[in-house]
Amino acid sequence: MPIITYREALNQALREEMSRDDRVYLMGEEVGVYQGAYKVSKGLLEEFGENRVVDSPIAELGFAGIGVGSAMAGLRPVIEFMTWNFALLAIDQVVNSAAKMLYMSGGQYNVPIVFRGPNGAALQLGAQHSQAFESWLAHIPGIKVCSPGTPYDAKGLLKSAIRDDNPVVFLEGEMLYNTKGEVPEGEYLIPLGKADLKREGSDCTIVTSGKMVLVAMQVADQLAKDGVHLDVLDLLTIRPMDVEAIYASVRKTQRAVVLEEGWEICGIGAQVVDFIQRECFDHLDAPVLRVHQADVPMPYAKGLEKIAKPDAAKTIAAIKQVMYRA
């Protein structure tokens, strides 16, 4: 099976979907001539032309709005934000137009749009360029939120997102674009709303998503050497969350840790914990713990940034705590 990068996986997904359906088009900053800020759209302008790959000015609210309008008129736009930090300027279009149009029009206007771009921290990008937005977006009824952590998941989910007739928020990661993984040749889709068990074990559950999946798998492999075996549940889709998969795992292991990129207050993990305590109360041998970013704007200084971020060591400490081990 071919091993490709996360970036190439996204490129293949875009290419395949744009070939399959000529209503699909890509718009964003530097997506065309520059081949993409992170080279995700490499070669697409050449293949599909200016009408299908549209370079936009630095005007997120503007091109997001054009995207929504074109979707309502029958096209299937993929709007790229250079990072989701910049998308704050466009969030009115995402939340108030895209998410609510179907409802407010009484079912008359679907908005088959995908908003995609890197989310969360990279390395020393500073406070304004390192925020994770899944919490903000998963809060809104009317949109779906995906966060793939591997090339295989990225391709399959993006294809499903583009084919979905409703707005999908697609969260990638600068740190993920270079990661490699096996991706089969040939057509495949990953359904939205289904989680994936990336490691299996019955000692403890880790619930996670996005780039934290790589940390979780690292932790699982390390602890397996000590005889502790974890269920690593990759949510893949944050909204709607695959709660049945969460319950099945927690009922088996009787203890859980949530590993997330964002901050503590009202983070995704808080929602996961709520689901678990409600449905798995009698199965819990310990409180559910969360591992997340420190409650500060992301530091620029290298050493401080490392301390602020969630990592394998903090995750292992949490797991040991819920297992009542030293």
Add this chain to the structure above:
Amino acid sequence: MATKIFMEALSPTMEEGRLVKWNMPEGAAVKSGDVLAEVETDKAVMELVARGDGVLRKQLVVEGTTAPVGSLVGVIAAADEDIAALVSGAAVPAPASAPSTPAAPAAVAPAAAAASAAANAAAPIAAPPAAPAPAAPAGTGPTRSSPLARRLARESGLDVGAIAGSGPGGRVIKRDIEAAMSGGGAATALSAVRRPPSAVGDFTDQPLSQIRKTIAKRLAESIGPIPTFYLTAEFDMTRAVEMRAQAAGLGDEFKVSVNDIVLKAVATALAAHPEVNAHWLGDKIRFFNRVHLGMAVATDDGLIVPVIFDADQKGLREISVESRALAAKARERKLTPEQYTGSTFSVSNLGMMQIDQFTAIINPPECGILAIGVLEDTPVVVDGAVAVRKRMRVTMSCDHRVIDGAVGARFLLDLRRMLENPLMLVF
């Protein structure tokens, strides 16, 4: 004027009683006739009734204690009366001293006795009759435990509060429950009183209940001294089963069981054979002219034999109703002594438990007992060919001091004729 409360002989054969439950607390107002307590006698649970008016000033025995008949178990007096002199003369182990009666430190009900007896060695609960909890929780405040630990404890019948917790703040967690179940227990200095490894351990000790003591004593007096022999006969019950089915078809009030038919037949046969309807009285044999049939009933506590008086004079329906009522009462342990004494002969049926045949132990001073086995389709030879018939085996245990072989056999012949031709029961 104070009234002493004694352990009374609540049944003719009672020698000691176990005070199961005080119905009123110290300080309660008492009138003559009020039920003070429930006492377990050799066979049943009886009420101990107040013989005077006043206030229940003192309960001298703790719930669960056994006291001999005649001992002082409490005092009723006026609220301000000085009863010091009366109390000091208590013949019964007072709660403050370590209970000398074996199996009953603070156990409440027989079910709890098993575990508590072994467990509470560390701290005999030396308080006036508090309802004894299985164990006091270690430390102050409610027990901390994970939801999972609580569920596992509940499912295993363990008390979470009695298990030492190894989690933060003394939280009882899954591994503590698992340890308790496997008999180890989390080794910790925290709790002094612990539930023992009861459910799954090497063995369980059960203190003798009154009924078990009585069965043991009485039947040991039977099989040793009584020279017993056994007669087994297999009856053809096809017609009896048919008769029962036909009767049932006539309506609900004609519904009887095969056992009822057997009881009626046995009673009728006994009326015709006083030589087996007798008591060995040591210096004489008493042959009875009336038939009082003992009917063995299995209860949770043990075997008890209520009596159907003048069973030969009663019709099938009456026997059926009475036998059902007595069995129910027996299981609730509410039989009065009059209801389980006075039988002239007994019947025991283990057919419903698929026993082919068995030898029952004679209930002295009776001289015989009939053990009934399972009724089932069996291949037999009829007129030279194999046929399937409903067959049932009975075994009669006979005291040879009263009954000879031929005498017993003749009785069984009559019984056979009646059961194989049940129409005879009408005549």
